[in-house]
Amino acid sequence: MTDHLGPALEGTSPGTSPGVTAPAGFRASGVTAGLKASGRPDLAIVVNDGPRHAGAAVFTTNRVVGAPVVWSRQVVADGVVSAVVLNSGGANVSTGPEGFLDAHLTAERVATALGVSSGDVVVCSTGLIGERLPRETLLAGVDLAAAALTSDAGLDAATAIMTTDTVPKTAHVTVETPDGAFTVGGMAKGAGMLAPAMATMLCVVTTDADVAAPVLDAALRAATAETFDRVDSDGCMSTSDTVTLLASGASGVTPAADVLTDAVRRVCASLARQLVADAEGASHDIAVHVVGATTPDAAVAVARAVTRSNLFKAAMFGNDPNWGRVLAQAGTVPEEVAPFDPEAIDVAINGVLVCKAARPHADRGEVDLASAREVHVTVDLHAGDAAATVWTNDLTHDYVHENSAYST
Amino acid sequence: MTDHLGPALEGTSPGTSPGVTAPAGFRASGVTAGLKASGRPDLAIVVNDGPRHAGAAVFTTNRVVGAPVVWSRQVVADGVVSAVVLNSGGANVSTGPEGFLDAHLTAERVATALGVSSGDVVVCSTGLIGERLPRETLLAGVDLAAAALTSDAGLDAATAIMTTDTVPKTAHVTVETPDGAFTVGGMAKGAGMLAPAMATMLCVVTTDADVAAPVLDAALRAATAETFDRVDSDGCMSTSDTVTLLASGASGVTPAADVLTDAVRRVCASLARQLVADAEGASHDIAVHVVGATTPDAAVAVARAVTRSNLFKAAMFGNDPNWGRVLAQAGTVPEEVAPFDPEAIDVAINGVLVCKAARPHADRGEVDLASAREVHVTVDLHAGDAAATVWTNDLTHDYVHENSAYST
Missing domain, CATH: 3.60.70.12 (L-amino peptidase D-ALA esterase/amidase)
Incomplete structure (x- = not known):
């Protein structure tokens, strides 16, 4: 990886x-x-x-x-x-x-x-x-x-x-x-x-x-x-x-x-x-690992799509392992950029396989997001051997506060 | 328009x-x-x-x-x-x-x-x-x-x-x-x-x-x-x-x-x-009007870039007419998508021309964002006659709250 x-x-x-x-x-x-x-x-x-x-x-x-x-x-x-x-x-x-x-x-x-x-x-x-x-x-x-x-x-x-x-x-x-x-x-x-x-x-x-x-x-x-x-x-x-x-x-x-x-x-x-x-107002550092991609660029594209989602980032702030928002973001990447079968995707959050083949798997309740700042989300596309990781932060009240008050 | x-x-x-x-x-x-x-x-x-x-x-x-x-x-x-x-x-x-x-x-x-x-x-x-x-x-x-x-x-x-x-x-x-x-x-x-x-x-x-x-x-x-x-x-x-x-x-x-x-x-x-x-947690409805574009698609691309910026949206929440964040987003649109001279851009917020030719113009203090829910941001690219408007909302504490608590 x-x-x-x-x-x-x-x-x-x-x-x-x-x-x-x-x-x-x-x-x-x-x-x-x-x-x-x-x-x-x-x-x-x-x-x-x-x-x-x-x-x-x-x-x-x-x-x-x-x-x-x-x-x-x-x-x-x-x-x-x-x-x-x-x-x-x-x-x-x-x-x-x-x-x-x-x-x-x-x-x-x-x-x-x-x-x-x-x-x-x-x-x-x-x-x-x-x-x-x-x-x-x-x-x-x-x-x-x-x-x-x-x-x-x-x-x-x-x-x-x-x-x-x-x-x-x-x-x-x-x-x-x-x-x-x-x-x-x-x-x-x-x-x-x-x-x-x-x-x-x-x-x-x-x-x-x-x-x-x-x-x-x-x-x-x-x-x-x-x-x-x-x-x-x-x-x-x-x-x-x-x-x-x-x-x-x-x-x-x-x-x-x-x-x-x-x-x-x-x-x-x-x-x-x-x-x-040290990102503004963040409470979680989030690594989105995409594996099983056809190329490193495809893996980066899917990882970026996830890391740009306000809904995903807000869920992470709420310590909510909302893997549906991960899947929804993966699905926004055009097929010519990242070929994969949307029905084949697995998602693990902090090591718990909450979604297997685009369906619920382990209980969301098994995912512990509250006890550590670092979060690891792994998305397996089952389309190839390439992988990449993109890091982001959660979307928090403090982010909104700092950026609504920055110039005033 | x-x-x-x-x-x-x-x-x-x-x-x-x-x-x-x-x-x-x-x-x-x-x-x-x-x-x-x-x-x-x-x-x-x-x-x-x-x-x-x-x-x-x-x-x-x-x-x-x-x-x-x-x-x-x-x-x-x-x-x-x-x-x-x-x-x-x-x-x-x-x-x-x-x-x-x-x-x-x-x-x-x-x-x-x-x-x-x-x-x-x-x-x-x-x-x-x-x-x-x-x-x-x-x-x-x-x-x-x-x-x-x-x-x-x-x-x-x-x-x-x-x-x-x-x-x-x-x-x-x-x-x-x-x-x-x-x-x-x-x-x-x-x-x-x-x-x-x-x-x-x-x-x-x-x-x-x-x-x-x-x-x-x-x-x-x-x-x-x-x-x-x-x-x-x-x-x-x-x-x-x-x-x-x-x-x-x-x-x-x-x-x-x-x-x-x-x-x-x-x-x-x-x-x-x-x-x-009625968007989740929003306190402002924001119309981003892009005028002076070469084509309607170019105008939409620039407007979308602005409406997707968390920093811009957080500034609007803070009633802060931070036009620098508008310019920074316009600059992210590739030239082949929207040809324009970055040094020629004007930005008006609620009718006040705060930026002319990519430089400060009217005093930010003249912009009133606090007294109305609706905000109008006009970006003039000075590159053609096409125009488009994209609507968005501000990024607020309530948005973060609602979306961090949705599934739990």
Whole structure:
């Protein structure tokens, strides 16, 4: 079963890891610029001190994107990234030419402070859409953050990018190779607007492996496809998603491509799992495992259909093993996408086979949903050998509350 | 603007109309069979006394369907329908061969009581998925309902098919033609699982027009495409949606096809609008009007993307004119589906142009969402002349509550 998120947290020191500063060759900082009314930290910088400055990134596929995404796409095009600057307290989306200038000037200010080219500085912003950031506050914050950079402040940086997150998300792994060890570390934020085609969030992953940008790019795309892309908190695709991967080469180790990819995947999986665990207002983390599919894509399509159902998610909140809502969602997937016989489907919830061949089987009452946060729903299509898992959360009163009050 | 639901209720006597018994040639009944634990009415019959017995129906496009849908698809294939029997208290979905037999025996019992062929009896069931109906209770209820048939009990029938609906939904219109008058009447139920590709519900529409089945079929498909198909309460497609249209010919009037279609559309529009007004836990009915699209399909695609957003719907619940969430959803529609320039989009909420050319315009504070249940959001894509409207509801605490407690 392709579920990298299941055992995701193992060996990654979630939450307590220094994250982006775990690998050699990186410094970071997180400071309070004053962008948030709450007075909490809101600006972070991650800088790659080299010797290599390779970078790659994946962005939201939304056609409406923030100025930072427009800027950063240009930055990563040449595979060279020296630093990433990230702010919470405003997404800088739908802000017109002045908003783009805000992003540009932010990169310039970082570049001046660090002595690098502004064209090598990725910019990320998160928060409300449709409001300008206060430019002078932002730029003064950059100076503050540049002055605070240290090689052990990864957790500060992870804290400064939080919005409705309740805890910072960090992870790292160190991998031994015949040529020596290398480390991959990362941080992420995101608690709502987590959707397919990339969970909505900002994420920076760093490594001291000595690899070129094309290798980084391939590793990042492979890793996100099976981790962040398989998290769907609320079906809403963001305008700002950015995952950046930086390589400093400071370990002097050049791992095989698959070894690098696996390490990046482990860090992304841990961060994605941490996002699910901290999703807005959620009381259950739900893994929808689809097995017996004809292809992995078919399995993902069925799993996504289930994870997007408000009725299913509300039932999970009520600790109600309502497998009819699982079947009803499976049935919405077109046959050309996922061939299966609707009369053959089995559904198990937390190990209890409540539906066999599309009919009631074990008593619903045997399913215990109340005693654990994690829920596992397995849908067997009996159509092939492929499998996939998508994670989501339940739909709760707190989700409604947080998202009806966010901008007011 | 293609919005048949806007003025939908005008002249249709919503709620107080006799609905299916408004046209000549129909009797109906609604009784308590004992399928619902609450003891409320739960079984209805609508019978077409002719002289004509033409019928047509549209069904859910879900691949997982209830036994009644499998049965009724066969019934309507020949264009002859004598009666419709409908029960609440159980959907008879995922109930295996015994469940199919329940549906079959229900049609047989109706046929015996009315002296018609069981192959001309449409069966509809609504309620929980995955539980068998109590067969003897159901069949005894059929006898009770058959004995109660009268030509003025349309409102009783509409009441007996309610599940979480709080009010019965009925409507009718009478249309004068040069050859005389004909009437179209209807009833519907549905308060959750209202989704695209047909709002989830049961609906029976009757007319005393003297028209053949192919004309009925065309009128029904045209009417549902612009009414029920443009309602999306919670994005969840049902396994049981059935809209049946019956013609008795009792008026002796054969209207032109477009005149019939328009009358059927008016009744469907009124019923669809009543469904939105009674959606589970909703506090706002929200019309998303998309204008300036290249084609009607493009307009519908953008409108649907907005109406499916939990974040947008939660913001509406909070009376928060969060237009950023509208833009973010528009941006999720692929360019090949809806070509437009994301930088050109305008958004008005209740007449206040809060976003012009994808930038803040009028002050959000000018938007009044608190003083009315109905909300109008207009998205101008500035890409063409096509328009469409999709209706939805806000996402509320009551929605979460009702759907986390439904089966328990």
